[in-house]
Amino acid sequence: MDPINVLLLGNGGREHAIAWKLEQSLNLKKLYTAPGNPGTEQHGINIDLDMSDFQAVETIVQDLAIDLVIVGPEQPLVDGISDYLEERDIPVFGPSKAAAQLEGSKSFAKAFMQKNNIPTAGYRTFSIDEFDKAKAHIKQENRYPVVLKADGLAGGKGVFICESEEEMEKRLTLLAEDNILQEAASTLVVEDFMVGEEASVFVICDGKSGKVIQNAQDHKRIGEGDTGLNTGGMGAYSPAPVLPDSMLQRIEEDIIEPTIQGMLNQDVPYQGILYVGLMITKEGPKVVEYNCRFGDPECQVILPPLKNDLLELIQAAVNGTLSDVEISLSDRYYCSVVLASGGYPKSYEKGFEITGIEKCDSDALIFHSGTVIKEDKLCTNGGRVLNVVGSGQTLQEAIDHSYENVKLITFKDSYFRRDIGKKGLK
């Protein structure tokens, strides 16, 4: 196969990890990332582009003779970028708008799972006009904690675990009033609370079949011991000891295969990355949520052990030939610690100079999230700033390697959790 030009859309740590891996591909001619960040620029050329402007993406594709577009984040997928490009005969990696509903609409995902007997928590849905009915239903059930989920994308801010009736009432009022959430909560999903340990499995899909790439565990809360506000993710490690081979096989049979087949059966073939968020309960694995892309920061720990050529895998997914491919992984553990701006996920200052990256071990991987070059200096430019990825023969070694390098990087008000990976050591 002749080498190709690729346009990668996105600007986070996930996209830096994807760009790093794509650069190693023998099938790659040129990599462009739009809009990218100073990290992606180390592996290709950044293009200043608004990803939500599909016409602008099409123009860039034509101007730069792009052969394949790879979509990193969920928003353009849920908004239909894959359909837009495909209608114009531009090859694209990422699910269609209809398939991305697995992430874009929680009520779609729950109904899909119910129809296909895919294990998940019990639920009911209510429209925005039925919040009083929802309140009455929850009060009658009287089972706390109860989970409230806004139907649409809400940037990680649409899920609430309510411990009491009082909290539930307060949340429902906020959901109805909050401007940001109003659109996402036009439908409300009320779910039973699941007890267990969370883990995620990442599957590359070609519409007819899928191959598990790797699994990981994320740390969503800002505080140590999984306390405080939800974030985009403060760190991750892989593989997850909570998912031994027997459990992974069960997940493939009971969840992944029925998901890919179920989507195909309803004429919505799923092509792209399927991120299955799971709760490992006493009764077995159950789906917490689906996402239609790689996780961030999970991507930063699942791509380093992947021995396959990522671009070759993606081309197989786009061409529908994934069943011919075998996934090959190194047996090393990886741990990623996120360095964040002090104050995140609430308000924080930006523009502080970042120093010390050059002191890091050559084996450590430093993936950029919220960074920018200002007057030739690398500066903070977001809530999550950098991902420091360490590796080792054991999870403990990977954790230690990551933290040895974390302490070499400094910027004003930097914050990181000191317990990333700890729950995997239990």
Ligand code: GLY
């Ligand atoms: N780390 C969580 C996510 O990517 O949704």
